Amino acid sequence: MILAKCKRCLALVVVLFVGVAARVVFSVTDGELLLCSFITVTLDHILCLRNGNFEHGPDKSQLNGTVVTGRYAIPNWEISGFVEYIGSGHKEQDMILAVPQGAYAVRLGNDATIRQRISVTRHMYYSITFCAARTCAQAEKLNVSVTPESGVLPIQTVYTSTGWDSYSWAFKARHSTVWLSIHNPGVEENPACGPLIDLVAIMTLPPPHRTKGNMLRNGDFEEGPYIFPNTPWGVLVPPMDEDVHCPLPGWMVMSSTKVVKYVDSAHHEVPRGAYAVELVAGRECALLQEVATVAGRRYRLLFSVGDAGNGCNGSMAVDAYAARATLKVPYESRGTGGHKRAELVFAAVANRTRVVFHSSNHHMKSDGTLCGPVVDDVSLVSVGKHTARRLFM
Known part of the structure; x- marks a missing residue:
């Protein structure tokens, strides 16, 4: 994957990511050289999380079928609750689970959470973008939080023919080190019924600007959440x-x-x-x-x-x-x-x-x-x- 159409890209170098500690703190300061599981990019404010596409998965010893059994089994992420590691094309009853990019995604079952600890700049604004897809629950929703802020994203309406949508959420950094968490609050009869998550990224948001002669801020919509280059659905x-x-x-x-x-x-x-x-x-x-x-x-x-x-x-x-x-x-x-x-x-x-x-x-x-x-x-x-x-x- 090459991020050829990022906003204001300064340089682009593809690298192979190897071996990371399970509880690493990842800095997302403006304009830095960013280490992601799939790419290294120098940008002025578009950032990615380590292993944000979940292509680096658990050892076989930490999987029970698709269920992840170790709290730190998914590199760079900490999990709790019923979390599955799903390969693209995985079949479940009469449903085939696809992945928008790469080969793997995670599924959040009953009361499940994935989270990553990151370093940010206090008082700056950030936007999270991630892909999610419904599976078998009827009224799926996700809680997204960056301590101490949180929000509920309804995902029961599907806006693409692929079943995958990209969602965004924003926060103001209150601390220099925060936990980014995505949580499925649902409790279904089938504990595996929950949304699939893939491609998690973060970027800084500039203060809303006004162009000369316009009283509105960001009236041209040129500032907004990150759009993954290979996801054509916005x-x-x-x-x-x-x-x-x-x-x-x-x-x-x-x-x-x-x-x-x-x-x-x-x-x-x-x-x-x-x-x-x-x-x-x-x-x-x-x-x-x-x-x-x-x-x-x-x-x-x-x-x-x-x-x-x-x-x-x-x-x-x-x-x-x-x-x-x-x-x-x-x-x-x-x-x-x-x-x-x-x-x-x-x-x-x-x-x-x-x-x-x-x-x-x-x-x-x-x-x-x-x-x-x-x-x-x-x-x-x-x-x-x-x-x-x-x-x-």
């Missing part, structure tokens, strides 16, 4: 409480169980730049940002609506809200890419205003997977006392 950004950090700096995702998808230009059509957001959950999920405004002053919200060129076609629409103003932007998609610009001028009614986007409807590709319109290149500027208007081009 990364899901989960819902979260308002006081929790988002892997998409500056933005919030509001829903009970649904997500938005962060997509890249390497695998999708993007209106501008290298990244955009696909609204894959209809009205069940909203992407929003809160910004300081002056009551009575008028503002212009500009943004692009399009499709990701991923076969999601049909009559789409994005609903935009700001203060008391609303705008529905229709977009007729052929599923091959394209976009249009839209504009909403509104009057602020308070000193804080939420800018909100969601898809008007649910959409589905021919393979049965959920999809939706893309939003990108969002800007907000003050226009004084001009008359409010709604416009799309």
Whole structure:
């Protein structure tokens, strides 16, 4: 695997990883030379965990079939509960378990945890990306934590035809050494019923930026969670409480169980730049940002609506809200890419205003997977006392 399309890669050298201690502390400081089980990379803020793809597995003496029997049997990871080491193509009843990259993944059964101890920089923000797939449980979810923060990621909805989705989660480092844990809180009649986990990586998140002439932070979505180069399905950004950090700096995702998808230009059509957001959950999920405004002053919200060129076609629409103003932007998609610009001028009614986007409807590709319109290149500027208007081009 060669990470040819990482953000801001400075150098790339493939090396063979050999022998590591079971309880190593791995530093993930900015711009360092990173030792991973599959690659050594020098980057300015994209990082990987040791043995993050689980290709280095337990000795046969620490396996009972697929069940891992030793607490430190998986190199660089500590486990507890019912953990299995699964090879790609493993058959279980009428189900074949695939692995997104490489040959191996882990499965977290009843009350199972995998964790790794890492060194970070206090007060910096980080994003975790990992791949997960459902198996036989009905309402699967995962607890992701970096001491002392934690979050619950619902994974019962599958957004790819392969069954594997990439998830992201963010945190602010409170300590210089922390435990990154992924935990399955489920208790099933079959203890092996639980999600598969593969490809775990971490990267630093810069503070949300504002470009000149834009009141919104990260309005171009160029800062966001890491997307593995060989996973063409993007990364899901989960819902979260308002006081929790988002892997998409500056933005919030509001829903009970649904997500938005962060997509890249390497695998999708993007209106501008290298990244955009696909609204894959209809009205069940909203992407929003809160910004300081002056009551009575008028503002212009500009943004692009399009499709990701991923076969999601049909009559789409994005609903935009700001203060008391609303705008529905229709977009007729052929599923091959394209976009249009839209504009909403509104009057602020308070000193804080939420800018909100969601898809008007649910959409589905021919393979049965959920999809939706893309939003990108969002800007907000003050226009004084001009008359409010709604416009799309």
